[in-house]
Amino acid sequence: MANAFSVSKYDPFARLLHWLIVALLAAQYVVAWTMPEIHRGMQPVGLIAIHLTLGVSIIAVMVVRLLWRFVRKEPGVVESSALTRGVAYLTHVLLYVLLIVQPLMGWANASSRGWRLAFFGVDLPALSPTGSGLGHALGDVHGALAWVMLGLIGLHVAGALYHHLVLRDGVLRRMA
Numbered sequence: 156m157a158n159a160f161s162v163s164k165y166d167p168f169a170r171l172l173h174w175l176i177v178a179l180l181a182a183q184y185v186v187a188w189t190m191p192e193i194h195r196g197m198q199p200v201g202l203i204a205i206h207l208t209l210g211v212s213i214i215a216v217m218v219v220r221l222l223w224r225f226v227r228k229e230p231g232v233v234e235s236s237a238l239t240r241g242v243a244y245l246t247h248v249l250l251y252v253l254l255i256v257q258p259l260m261g262w263a264n265a266s267s268r269g270w271r272l273a274f275f276g277v278d279l280p281a282l283s284p285t286g287s288g289l290g291h292a293l294g295d296v297h298g299a300l301a302w303v304m305l306g307l308i309g310l311h312v313a314g315a316l317y318h319h320l321v322l323r324d325g326v327l328r329r330m331a
């Protein structure tokens with residue numbers, strides 16, 4: 156159904172960043188769930204190395220996305236109840252926060268294991284000292300927050316599909 160919102164899309168760069176993160180995250184969850192369990196003294200090779208590279212890429216894309224969010228032109232507001240708008244807004248903000256904080260915790264855990272990370276040949280700083288108890292503990296929080304994030308993604312996708320299939324109001328096309 157054509158209406159006022161169907162024309163008010165997110166700009167192409169915002170859409171590109173949105174779907175790039177979806178693709179990176181899908182790959183990241185598959186890798187995280189199939190990589191070997193990490194024990195003391197292990198080296199980051201194979202799937203673990205891929206997990207670290209994908210994770211740092213997600214942080215990098217999210218930083219660009221966050222900056223873009225402040226400079227871009229916002230699409231028009233979706234006409235719906237204050238409650239649903241509030242839930243959608245809160246979900247988006249939490250996703251932004253989690254998509255930066257949760258991977259940083261994984262990075263802190265990697266640092267506490269003495270793993271040095273590099274991104275496109277550039278050495279990245281350690282976020283915690285080798286052997287750090289905090290860095291170790293953040294690894295557990297990192298794993299737990301991955302589930303919280305998945306729950307939020309589920310809520311977000313359910314909302315998008317509800318708009319598309321039930322309300323048929325063109326909200327999904329704002330990001331398509």
Ligand code: HEM
Nearest residue numbers: 183187193207210211213258261262264265294295298301
């Ligand atoms: C959004 C991005 C990320 C997601 C969704 C994610 C997801 C996960 C999940 C689900 C686990 C638990 C695996 C298991 O125990 O079965 C895990 C573990 C881990 N991740 Fe990530 N991760 C992300 C980014 C990163 C980044 C950026 C780094 C480091 C640079 C990283 C380093 C680690 C490490 C070291 C572990 C093992 C933690 C431990 O067991 O002590 N992750 N990750």
Ligand code: HEM
Nearest residue numbers: 176177180224247250251308312315316326327328329330
């Ligand atoms: C990894 C999964 C996903 C994440 C982390 C995510 C994250 C986000 C975020 C943070 C926004 C807010 C817009 C912004 O400021 O950039 C957004 C908007 C949106 N997303 Fe997703 N998204 C995911 C998957 C999906 C999927 C699978 C769909 C479609 C089924 C979808 C549909 C939408 C739509 C339609 C909007 C615009 C909502 C509006 O008009 O306000 N997203 N997404």
